[in-house]
């Protein structure tokens with residue numbers, strides 16, 4: 001079973017990657033959060049580049065591109081692949097942000113399927129074997145009518161791997177993922193298919209793999225709340241309370257490390273809150289309240305260790 005950390009802008013960053021390494025619970029590959037690719041700019045976001053250039057985990061990194069202009073995507077894919085730390089390019093056809101979709105990028109590609117087909121095909125033609133994957137949703141609005149055509153496009157473009165977040169753009173992150181479409185993709189495509197959406201326990205992972213026949217899983221929010229999930233999915237134990245405490249304190253340390261000279265107390269706390277947003281269900285309402293308002297790292301560490309005051 002192949003396990004990938006799903007990309008999450010400002011969350012699955014270098015600090016989080018290093019934290020997974022330190023707790024010895026690593027996926028088979030990382031996917032960076034998306035680099036925005038437009039005809040007018042070829043600037044690659046510095047914080048995402050650090051996930052590539054400073055990755056010392058030994059785990060391959062796939063660089064993700066979000067765009068809707070084939071020449072710009074080809075240009076940026078070549079630029080990224082020229083960096084020694086990039087193991088492949090992942091095309092983002094799933095991001096639901098209105099800002100990104102307005103320009104036809106992310107899940108916006110699923111609203112313009114001829115363009116999606118052209119881009120997927122152009123990237124396939126340009127990128128070496130083994131270095132092109134796609135992450136997509138089930139469609140823009142209606143999976144039942146849109147997903148069959150998306151599958152045709154994927155089959156024609158023949159990427160090396162496909163990750164499917166089993167929701168439409170219209171669902172955003174609500175409702176339930178429908179893994180029956182992933183099962184259909186597994187039966188149709190020749191490349192490995194990875195299932196994505198709401199996997200946060202070994203039982204959910206097993207049920208999803210059993211139902212879909214997928215080659216593996218892409219896991220995002222579940223891995224931020226329980227970073228030991230990769231270890232568990234390889235047969236290791238569930239985390240102890242002490243290990244969860246260690247996780248939070250390592251994450252605080254690694255987040256401080258990536259902020260370097262830009263680190264301010266408040267800025268550091270705000271960065272931590274990006275991860276903690278997915279961990280609050282494990283805290284009491286009082287502790288969550290205090291964490292959300294916290295502006296001091298020693299105080300944050302105290303709440304993370306002992307709960308609310």
Ligand SMILES: Cc1cc2nc3c(=O)[nH]c(=O)nc-3n(C[C@H](O)[C@H](O)[C@H](O)COP(=O)(O)O)c2cc1C
Pocket residue numbers: 006007008009011032033034064092093094095135165196197198199218219220221222
């Ligand atoms: C805060 C946040 C940021 C995200 N950023 C990206 C991104 O940069 N690229 C992408 O393809 N998906 C992005 N996603 C979607 C996730 O990769 C994933 O598909 C989604 O969260 C469902 O998987 P999960 O339930 O395992 O989290 C993001 C999701 C969240 C919550």
